[in-house]
Amino acid sequence: MCRNIRVLYNFEPPANDGEVRAAALQYVRKVSGSTKPSRANEAAFERAVNAVAETTARLLQELTTSAPPRNREAEAEKARERWRRRQARMAAASA
Numbered sequence: 001m002c003r004n005i006r007v008l009y010n011f012e013p014p015a016n017d018g019e020v021r022a023a024a025l026q027y028v029r030k031v032s033g034s035t036k037p038s039r040a041n042e043a044a045f046e047r048a049v050n051a052v053a054e055t056t057a058r059l060l061q062e063l064t065t066s067a068p069p070r071n072r073e074a075e076a077e078k079a080r081e082r083w084r085r086r087q088a089r090m091a092a093a094s095a
């Protein structure tokens with residue numbers, strides 16, 4: 001999975017429209033292989049982002065869980081720790 005696309009489900013407060021749209025944009029960029037579409041493809045690209053964002057928002061509303069909501073700061077700290085471990089492994093491999 002693309003590292004820029006984050007888990008959006010089961011957070012308190014819930015993911016906002018900006019987070020959903022950012023994930024949709026990253027998905028469409030990945031699938032299309034383009035970070036910025038040409039003028040000829042701009043409309044199709046924007047329609048795709050809108051469709052993915054709408055579908056993602058609907059999915060997030062319809063999902064259910066019995067797990068307690070995640071804490072954004074705790075999840076961010078876990079990600080930072082994974083990054084530190086990855087950096088340490090890369091440094092050890094190049095030494």
